[in-house]
Amino acid sequence: MKDLLINDSPLLLINCWVPIKNTFIYINKFEDKELIMQQLLMEKDLNTSKLELYFITKDSEDKETAFVVYSVDLKSLRATFRDDFVKKLQESVSNKPIIDFDVVNTEEDCIEVLDSLKVNNLDKIKPFLNKLKAKDAVESNLDLNSIWGYVAVFTNKENKQINLFRKYQKVSGYKSKKQFAFKQGTLEVIEQKESLFLDFKADAIEIDGKMYVINRYYFHLLFAFQSAYKEYVENALDDLNNLKIIDNFDDFSKRCLSSNNLTKKLVKIIQEDRLKWLKENITKIPSVIEAYNLKVEIVDDKINFTKKSCNISDVMKLIMRCCVSDAVDGTKMFANTTKEVTYS
Numbered sequence: 001m002k003d004l005l006i007n008d009s010p011l012l013l014i015n016c017w018v019p020i021k022n023t024f025i026y027i028n029k030f031e032d033k034e035l036i037m038q039q040l041l042m043e044k045d046l047n048t049s050k051l052e053l054y055f056i057t058k059d060s061e062d063k064e065t066a067f068v069v070y071s072v073d074l075k076s077l078r079a080t081f082r083d084d085f086v087k088k089l090q091e092s093v094s095n096k097p098i099i100d101f102d103v104v105n106t107e108e109d110c111i112e113v114l115d116s117l118k119v120n121n122l123d124k125i126k127p128f129l130n131k132l133k134a135k136d137a138v139e140s141n142l143d144l145n146s147i148w149g150y151v152a153v154f155t156n157k158e159n160k161q162i163n164l165f166r167k168y169q170k171v172s173g174y175k176s177k178k179q180f181a182f183k184q185g186t187l188e189v190i191e192q193k194e195s196l197f198l199d200f201k202a203d204a205i206e207i208d209g210k211m212y213v214i215n216r217y218y219f220h221l222l223f224a225f226q227s228a229y230k231e232y233v234e235n236a237l238d239d240l241n242n243l244k245i246i247d248n249f250d251d252f253s254k255r256c257l258s259s260n261n262l263t264k265k266l267v268k269i270i271q272e273d274r275l276k277w278l279k280e281n282i283t284k285i286p287s288v289i290e291a292y293n294l295k296v297e298i299v300d301d302k303i304n305f306t307k308k309s310c311n312i313s314d315v316m317k318l319i320m321r322c323c324v325s326d327a328v329d330g331t332k333m334f335a336n337t338t339k340e341v342t343y344s
Contacts, residue, residue: 037093037111040207044162046089049154051082054129055137055168058148058224065121065224067148069128070137084200085152085164092201092214101213103229103268104261105337112213119211120228129153129163144196149222152202164202167218229263236270245279245302252305255312265316274319278303285318292323292332 055070074081099107101114116122128134129151135142152164203215203222213219220226233256241249256262269275278285282301289296296318297309305315317323317334324335 037096037098037212041086041090041093044154044160044207045156046082046086046154046162049082049156049162051078051085052129052131052153052155053081054134054151054153055142055147056125056149056151056222057142057146065124065227067121067124069125069134069151070140070142071131071134072137081152081198081200082154085154085202088200089164089202089205093212098212102337103271104264106216112216114211114213116206116209116211119223120225121223122211125151126163129161147196150198160208163206165204165206165219165222166199166201167203167222169199169218170197226260226263229260229267230257233257233263233266233270240270240275243275243279245275245282246305247299247302248305252303252312252315262312262316265320269319274321278319288318288323292317292334294318294323 051074053072053074055072057068057070059066059068093111096109096111098111098113101112101118106112147168149165149167151166154162154164156162201215203218204211204213206212233253237253240253246252253266256266282298285296286298288294289298294314294317295309295311296314297304297306303310303315321338322335323332324338325332
């Protein structure tokens with residue numbers, strides 16, 4: 001998996017300083033960005049689009065994640081489902097700014113965007129989002145309990161396809177309850193295997209080659225991102241070790257891979273070539289360790305990684321440039337994410 005989730009989206013900066021006649025004026029772009037999602041939806045005219053629904057099942061074998069796509073005949077429910085999906089989508093994106101997708105950090109009440117080509121496992125699902133290639137749910141006797149997710153596919157008058165992705169969630173506490181229905185005047189129990197619950201929400205929506213992430217947690221689950229992060233890191237370990245900047249590198253990498261959060265941080269470290277940066281600046285590191293009271297040991301211009309000498313959290317703070325100081329009063333702080341100031 002090459003160049004996983006590199007932030008290369010061309011969409012707008014959130015806030016910026018704009019130079020006008022040698023004076024920097026602060027411009028807040030949130031208002032404009034809040035309208036982008038609504039405008040995109042209006043342009044695609046989902047209200048009059050044709051809707052198809054597909055279910056997804058997932059199976060993992062030998063580290064490979066296999067997805068199977070099933071088509072569903074909505075029949076008379078098509079218009080109702082379309083209206084319900086559109087209504088929920090409009091509610092979920094309303095007044096939310098769009099920001100670039102980041103592997104480690106996120107912001108609340110924002111929509112994150114990345115190139116569709118960067119979405120793990122999308123290529124195993126998207127080619128089957130049509131009636132000819134997808135399996136028929138009825139003919140295949142699809143077990144409703146095996147559903148992993150579903151996709152609502154809108155095709156507008158211009159024949160453009162808009163895909164809404166949702167990680168399927170079983171209703172909490174349903175096993176302890178019973179549902180009934182009248183069948184030919186008789187009250188009968190509806191078995192769990194015969195019931196399907198749809199909330200018509202979307203965790204992500206794909207428009208014109210861009211994936212807009214509405215619910216980051218379920219988006220990660222649906223596309224099995226964590227396994228992709230782990231594979232990405234494992235493929236890069238030899239190159240990282242060859243930099244010879246961390247002693248006991250095997251212990252360091254195993255510790256990172258044992259934690260989902262640390263694995264994601266290591267993905268970002270790889271993408272940004274942070275260990276090379278660390279090696280180039282190693283002579284400055286001892287003073288930073290002292291100034292920020294980090295539990296990190298440097299021996300012979302390398303991090304001597306042991307449980308006794310290093311705190312993995314402090315090591316990550318150091319490598320990811322999270323040790324910062326306030327530009328006004330110089331107060332030393334730890335930042336969750338940092339971004340270089342650029343001038344235009």
